[in-house]
Structures are given as C-alpha cells and as structure tokens.
Amino acid sequence: MATNMDKAFYQAPLGLEEEGSPLEIDIVNPEMVTLDDGSVEITIEPGEEDEGEGGFSENLAEILPDNVLSSLSSELTGHFETDVNSRKDWIDSFVKGLELLGLKYEERSEPWEGACGVFHPLLNEAAIKFQSETIMEVFPAAGPVKTQILGKVTREKEEAAARVRDEMNYQLTEAMVEYRPEHERLLYSLGLSGSAFKKVYFDPSLNRQVAIFIPAEDVVVPYGRQTLRARSVLRM
DSSP, rough: OOOOOHHHHHHOOOTTTOOOOOOOEEEEEEEEEEEETTTEEEEEEEEEESTTTTTTSGGGGSSHHHHHHHHHHHHHHHHHHHHHHHHHHHHHHHHHHGGGOSSSSSOOSSSSTTTOOOTTTHHHHHHHHHHHHHHHHSSSSTSSSSOOOOOOOOOOHHHHHHHHHHHHHHHIIIIIIIIHHHHHHHHHHHHHOOOOEEEEEEETTTEEEEEEEEEEEGOOEEEETOOOOOOEEEEE
C-alpha cells in the first residue's frame, strides 16, 4: 500500500485508463491596462519561464501600481464589512447561546445579591449527544471512506476502487492523526452554530495533508448565501 499522499491524490489508480495529463502552460509578463472605470485588465500570454521575475509565481502585490492596490483593498474591505454586518444578528444569537451551555458560574447581584448564576446544561448535553451519535456514523469500523464504481463494473475497476478505499482510510485514520479529533470538534460546533468548516491542505512542515476544523464564526460570508460556489471566502 502506498503511503505517499501526493501519489495517492494525484496519480490515477491502477486499473483505470489514463485520459491524459493536464496541459502545463508557463505564464510570463502579464500585460496590465487600466480601464476608464478604474478597473484593471490583465492579459496573460504563454511563455517559457515559470518562476522568478515576470513568472507565474511572482507576487502580484509587488508589481501592481499603488493606485490599483489601493482600489482593490478598499473594495475588498468594503465587501468584508458588508458581509460581517449581514450576519450580525446571527453572531449576537451565537454569543448569547454560548452563555447557556452551563460551562461557567456567574456571580450575580441581580435580582438580589448571591442569586444563582448557573444555567442548566441541557443545550450542552444535546450538542454532545449529536456529536457522539454522528461520529459513529461518519467513522464506522470499516473506515470513513467508501467507493462507488460508475459505469460498467469490471474486475480492474473493482481492484482500483479497493486500493483507493484502503489508501484513503489509511490516510484519514493513521497518517492524518488530527483528522478524527478535528472532526469531532467540527460536529460539536455544528450542533451549536448550525455551520462548520474544515480546511484540507498540504502542510510542507509535516510533508502530508492535514485537515483543520474552522469555526463558523471565523469564516465570513453573506448570511443569506446558500452556496459557497463561485464565491470568495475570507477567513478572519
């Protein structure tokens, strides 16, 4: 069984026919034109270099004019503030809900000195029950990953599906040691706030994929948005 995450994620499973590799294009010397409305039109042409000055990996913040950067920052800041304000009622309700978990004792002087400052932990108990029941469904004994073959079922596809399933289960249960604890945190937060997110990325320091829980309050999107597709997400 392969244990290299790069190979497992980017190499087609054995037994499946290769459909071709993605086209690699080097990009150099983007041409920028400032339009009448203040926006910038960038023309990208293929080149031979991929890194260094004028290459694809160059930091655009270092080559764009100051007036363009200022305009972009003002626009992004305005959108961010609009999104934050649109979910203000939800944030207020979420903060008040945290006070009802019964996790801390509050000294009170109202309606009289020494009045009880303890909340019943019913909300916390419900969130923990939701977390415990859901994690058993997500992480069964056979592993969290299942595979499904689309189209005609052949022996080669079945063997390839089994290899993908075994490799992914190994990565999520053995290699990515933080995956299950972070997922349990996600489920607890999901029961309280109604939304939760997870960021999956390659960590060069660990030389493997990692999956980190992101609380809903740290992800800023318009409150009424039904999908995140084709939408930039700003993390606080």
